[in-house]
Amino acid sequence: MSTICDKITDGTHQSPKFEADGIPFLVISNIIRGKIEWQAVKKWISHDTYAALTARVRPERGDVLYSAVGSYGTAVAVDDDRPFAFQRHIAHIKPNSKIVDAEFLARWLNSPEARKRADAVARGVAQKTVTLGNLAEFEVPLAPLPEQRRIVEKIEALVTRSRRAREALDTLPTLIDRYRQSILAAAFRGDLTADWRAETIGTDVEGELRHLAEKRSARWPEFGRGPCRAPLAVEDPLPVPSGWAVTTLDALLVGIQSGKNFRCEERPPADDEAGVIKISAVTWGKFDQDESKTVTDRALLDPDARIAEGDFLFSRANTIELVGACVIVDEFNKELYLTDKVLRFIFASDDVKRWVLWFLRSPEGRRQIEARSSGNQMSMRNIGQDSIRRLSIPLPSKAEIAAILAVLERRLAAIESLKRMAGEQRGRLATLDQSILAKAFRGELVPQDPNDEPASVLLERIRAERAAAGPAPRRGRRPKVGGGG
Structure with missing residues (x-):
């Protein structure tokens, strides 16, 4: 690069005094994806500071900037006439426009081959650096x-x-x-099966509700507390097609179980260890067994809170958008237990489990969950078991x-x-x-x-011109700039 460039230097090594407005002062984060992100500039300097910083060499259209320290390896051709200065972490390259196009050089510096060369020469521990000397020695494939x-x-x-x-x-x-x-939304309005209903005669949803009630009563002693009670009444009637009913989630459940909260190691358990799931295990639509913490004292575990395949899990606490996230547990191989913030629903009949899962994920289900959740902060909401039981569920025939x-x-x-x-x-x-x-x-x-004139011929002519002109005069020392901000 030293052959095809008139100068390879860098930005100011001194900390200038920054202003609330003025001339942009670039840092490495302002050079992104081969462009100068002017709107992301957060530092400015005065005209006097700019004049002092750029007295040695001034950036201008046709130059190339290259991030050389830390996040090294990104180049951009300057295609703007606005004045600016920049930090020393950015290399300043002035290509010889008779030999190399600035955009061509910048594109090459962003190429896989140039990146490979930069990786090979970058040195440092806290912040790796491609030195100006390294940069000058880069060999550029030069076309006419x-x-x-x-x-x-x-x-x-x-x-x-x-x-x-x-x-x-x-x-x-x-x-x-x-x-x-x-x-x-269409599924729980009945739109997906409008033709099916028109062709089907005699669906008895009321009879099926009675059958669910019988199953609920039969299973209640196993999971419920005290004598079987009547389901909570519907408080939020939903518009449903003819032949459907609206019931509460309470009418479909025989129990809601939760786990306990206690100190664990913040890592997933190994094969011979037990774990407690995090909220994030049920957040994204599929059960994630790795979103769990390792139990260090098995005496704290409740055997009834152990998670099994087929469990319906529901997050009672999270942000407003994620509270009420639910999954049905599929295959997993760890010994995991409920946390106090993730509930397990015990259904009277598994026939409605997937129906409830999809309804709670639907726009209407989300509307009810968010409306019934409580909390002073939008960052963390909670929905209690009583509110969960009162959720209205549309119910067609089996x-x-x-x-x-x-x-x-x-x-x-x-x-x-x-x-x-x-x-x-x-x-x-x-x-x-x-x-x-x-x-x-x-x-x-x-x-x-x-x-096209071959690049090799052009290079030879430029070398001859430089030799005839003699060595360039040495420049004086950089002017000092007052520090600040």
């Missing part, structure tokens, strides 16, 4: 100047396309979540529940598949820009023009 510009133009076109693709993919999670919520769940879970599975595909494509796009740069500097991105 017209070809450099064609390469930059092609890179920009391809990177713009990949950026647009990333932006489109970035909108997908929101769109997917909206679609998921709309399907859940046959219609099966029909709705079949359609609902098939569509939700398709959504999850789309989500995975979007994530995979996002991962591929994350490496696409680097692949484009690697191809560009292997000479595979644009065709060569035999009419």
